[in-house]
Amino acid sequence: MKRWEREGVAEIEDIRLPTKEQLQKGVAIIECIQEIPCNPCVDACPFNAISMENINALPIVDFEKCVGCGKCIEVCPGLAIFVVKAKGEKATVMLPYEFIPLPKEGQMVKAINREGKEICEAVVKKVRKGKTPVVTIELPAEYAMEARHIKVKAEE
């Protein structure tokens, strides 16, 4: 039995990863690893970069077609999609954020890994208020494939 089946925590081996070059331009990383009847991500992509064999299959991103726009993040009920761009020493991660308060651009936050542990400081670069808000953070590139949530400090 895999760890995500026991504990609900995905591991990097469970996830389909782009090449280094594809990561440099920024692409959607889909961490949807359980076969469930769901497909809004497929319809949300303006570039037809996400496909599924059938409604119960896992979504597959064509990393060559993906432009990293993050539209798919907004519609995923599983909060399972992230757009990651890593080039040089810095990386950005676009992630779904359904809590309040929403962070502000320029605010320092804690980046959280898949286990819910704080891993590093990150700065909020952009906040997009859609169906599900999408927050873009910048952080050291070594954490690009680990940071999947943020902890935001409420303003005093």
Ligand code: SF4
């Ligand atoms: S990030 Fe944009 S282009 Fe890439 S799969 Fe999602 S919706 Fe499509």
Ligand code: SF4
């Ligand atoms: S919308 Fe999200 S949960 Fe549904 S298939 Fe796509 S990635 Fe998986």
